[in-house]
Amino acid sequence: MEVKVYKYCENIYNETTGEKQGCKSNVKQCQTKGELPISSGAHGQVYLCDSNDKVLKIVDKYDDLEGEIGYVKYNNTKFKKGEKYKYVAEIFLPFEESVGNAPNYIVMENVVTLDKYVELMNKRITDVKQLFNAKLLLIRKLIEALKFLHLRIGYCHNDLKPQNIGIKKEMIENQSFWMIKFIDMGASVSIKPENRNKMYLIEYGDRLYQPTLMFSYPLILENIQQDYYRDMWAMGCIMYYIVCEKYMIIADFEPQIYKVLMNMDLDSLSYMLCIDEENPDLRKDSANQCINDAMLESRKAFNNVLNVWYDAQTVPFQQISFITTIIFDFMYRSVAQCYEKTDMYEELKQTTQTNGGANSHNNNNFLLSIFEANQGKQDVKELLKSNKPEEAIYKQVHKIVFEHRNKSKKDTRDVDMLRNIVYLKINATKKI
Amino acid sequence: MDNTNRTKKIYMDDYINSKEIRELFDEIIVKGKLVINTKEQFAKYNAFLKRMKEYVNDERIE
Numbered sequence: 001m002e003v004k005v006y007k008y009c010e011n012i013y014n015e016t017t018g019e020k021q022g023c024k025s026n027v028k029q030c031q032t033k034g035e036l037p038i039s040s041g042a043h044g045q046v047y048l049c050d051s052n053d054k055v056l057k058i059v060d061k062y063d064d065l066e067g068e069i070g071y072v073k074y075n076n077t078k079f080k081k082g083e084k085y086k087y088v089a090e091i092f093l094p095f096e097e098s099v100g101n102a103p104n105y106i107v108m109e110n111v112v113t114l115d116k117y118v119e120l121m122n123k124r125i126t127d128v129k130q131l132f133n134a135k136l137l138l139i140r141k142l143i144e145a146l147k148f149l150h151l152r153i154g155y156c157h158n159d160l161k162p163q164n165i166g167i168k169k170e171m172i173e174n175q176s177f178w179m180i181k182f183i184d185m186g187a188s189v190s191i192k193p194e195n196r197n198k199m200y201l202i203e204y205g206d207r208l209y210q211p212t213l214m215f216s217y218p219l220i221l222e223n224i225q226q227d228y229y230r231d232m233w234a235m236g237c238i239m240y241y242i243v244c245e246k247y248m249i250i251a252d253f254e255p256q257i258y259k260v261l262m263n264m265d266l267d268s269l270s271y272m273l274c275i276d277e278e279n280p281d282l283r284k285d286s287a288n289q290c291i292n293d294a295m296l297e298s299r300k301a302f303n304n305v306l307n308v309w310y311d312a313q314t315v316p317f318q319q320i321s322f323i324t325t326i327i328f329d330f331m332y333r334s335v336a337q338c339y340e341k342t343d344m345y346e347e348l349k350q351t352t353q354t355n356g357g358a359n360s361h362n363n364n365n366f367l368l369s370i371f372e373a374n375q376g377k378q379d380v381k382e383l384l385k386s387n388k389p390e391e392a393i394y395k396q397v398h399k400i401v402f403e404h405r406n407k408s409k410k411d412t413r414d415v416d417m418l419r420n421i422v423y424l425k426i427n428a429t430k431k432i
Numbered sequence: 433m434d435n436t437n438r439t440k441k442i443y444m445d446d447y448i449n450s451k452e453i454r455e456l457f458d459e460i461i462v463k464g465k466l467v468i469n470t471k472e473q474f475a476k477y478n479a480f481l482k483r484m485k486e487y488v489n490d491e492r493i494e
Contacts, residue, residue, distance in 0.1 A: 151475040159465075212465050221481060254457045255448045255480070264489040 006049070006056055007095035008107040013076045027095050030056050030107050039113075039163070042210065043186065048110065054092075055110045062102040066207060067186040069093065069106075071155065074190055084153065087145040089166055089181040092209045111166025111181045118162065118242055128312040136319060139239050143326065145180040146235055150191065156227040158187035158208055160234035161215045162241055192228045199226045199344045201352070214249050217334040218261045224348065227335045239348045240272075243323060246298035248272055254387035256292060261292035265337050273324050274303045444487040453480060 008030055009023030030049040037045035044059035058067055068091050076084070079298045094103035113225050121138075125131040142165070149155055157164070166181040187208055202208045202225045217233035219226060240248040251257045268290040291299070306324075309315045332338055339345050447453065456476050460468050468474050 040463065042465040042467050210465055210467055213461070214464060216466075221485075253454070254461050255450065255453050255484075258481070258484050259448065259488070268449075330461055 002034050004032050004034075006032070006103075006105055006107065008092040009095050010092060026090070028107075030054055032056060041184070041186075044104075049107070053110055054107050056105055056107055058105045060104070062104050064186065065104070065106055067188045070190075071185045071188060074155065079153070083415050087148050087180050087182055088153075088185065089168070089183045091185070108183065108236070109166075109181065110166065111168045111183060113163050113183075114165040114167065114238070114242075115162035117167045117394070118245060122245060128308060129314040132309055132312075132315045132319070135242050136323065138242055139323060139326070141180050142235060142238065142242075145182070146188045146231060149182065150228060150231065154191050155188055156191055156231050157185065157234075158189065158230055159184060159210075159212055159215075160231055160238060161212050162238055164265055165238070174228055178218060189227070195227055197344060199224050199339075199342075199348045201225070210261065213254055213257045214247050216261070218264050218336055219334055219339060221261055224345075226334075226339075226344070229339070232330045233334040236327045239323070239330070240298075240302065243327075244298065244301040246293070246301045250294045250298060251292055254373065260292065260295065264335055266332060266335055269328065269331055269335060272299050272302070273328055274299065274306060275324055275328070296418055338382060446485070447483065456480065 011025040215234040
């Protein structure tokens with residue numbers, strides 16, 4: 001069996017001064033023996049190494065490690081000892097023997113991923129109250145970890161999903177604790193102070209432009225990035241998964257997820273969280289357009305879990321409400337009804353309209369003519385054949401979306417009012 | 433719902449499940465992740481996105 005050795009550095013940057021100190025004395029070795037990868041992503045594979053204490057991520061090209069390398073280099077002087085990797089699995093950069101020969105791997109801490117952890121938790125804990133407590137604790141720790149990453153570290157992950165969250169057991173003074181560790185920082189970026197309250201467009205070719213569909217927020221369909229909202233939406237989906245072991249946004253085939261995300265509104269969100277029952281202020285008809293059979297299954301599972309908790313009598317209502325409220329709170333900001341009314345969205349709209357370029361008007365007309373709603377399928381096919389689109393045209397797509405939105409029937413209900421209705425509905429469960 | 437609307441609705445699902453869209457998504461979805469490598473894929477993807485927006489807005493109007 002072929003043994004391969006990958007050299008990596010520990011503490012390549014000085015923890016107190018933040019300076020690159022090299023790694024002549026800290027070179028470690030990570031060995032693989034030709035085993036199969038433990039997981040594989042869009043850009044590479046992950047292997048166990050170093051007595052299963054570390055993992056090795058090998059990518060197709062060095063550029064795919066930009067996110068991880070960026071995090072290692074990120075502002076090392078700002079943090080107290082241990083803070084930077086408190087909630088992020090430690091990343092070790094490769095040892096470069098010669099200049100210009102960039103290695104296409106990194107070494108990371110080995111952790112148990114959240115999906116496996118939740119599966120184990122559901123199998124091992126049979127008592128309703130204990131299982132509820134374990135899930136609630138996990139959710140609280142996740143919120144704490146995300147808050148720390150966003151506000152203390154000043155970084156956003158951008159690709160959160162159960163497979164990218166790790167659980168690590170740590171021994172502190174002979175007591176074992178488990179910690180949340182975010183892994184796969186490939187799409188992560190630092191939150192610049194000017195972007196804290198801002199939306200910006202993601203350019204074609206940007207590494208942020210690679211969302212995992214089931215956990216991506218509706219804004220991604222307009223190529224818009226909001227550093228906090230993106231992770232918060234994903235975290236809402238993850239919390240939903242923790243509760244019922246089913247994904248909230250799911251479909252049999254990927255394009256159907258687009259249909260879901262485009263139709264997602266506060267009513268559908270409330271429906272998925274089972275908080276809209278018999279509420280005349282929340283319209284059900286729009287929810288039906290959004291939700292497919294697979295999502296109905298998820299909702300059923302979520303509802304069953306809530307019912308089990310309510311029936312058990314041992315679980316406080318307030319704590320059940322806390323979970324539903326927090327999922328709703330994490331997600332509702334990214335729904336079109338809400339973000340369209342924010343100043344940052346307006347600002348972005350203004351900016352893109354003024355930077356339109358000389359040919360943008362013609363391009364819009366061209367696209368609108370292709371996609372007239374009353375055109376037959378064959379006509380559209382013929383048009384697409386004869387006028388093959390070019391990239392320059394599609395840079396204008398988000399503008400057409402803005403325009404089209406303005407033409408269509410807008411939801412004029414007050415977002416804050418709707419949110420309060422949902423909150424009242426959730427809190428009403430306490431009195432039952 | 434009248435017949436015209438019903439046809440539109442079937443048309444939308446028909447479009448989503450069509451061979452061209454399936455082929456496009458087989459190319460650009462890698463392990464659940466959207467990975468667009470070529471300009472042609474990008475153009476096709478944006479055309480799909482645009483078309484979906486049209487359909488969704490149509491449904492809302494109905």
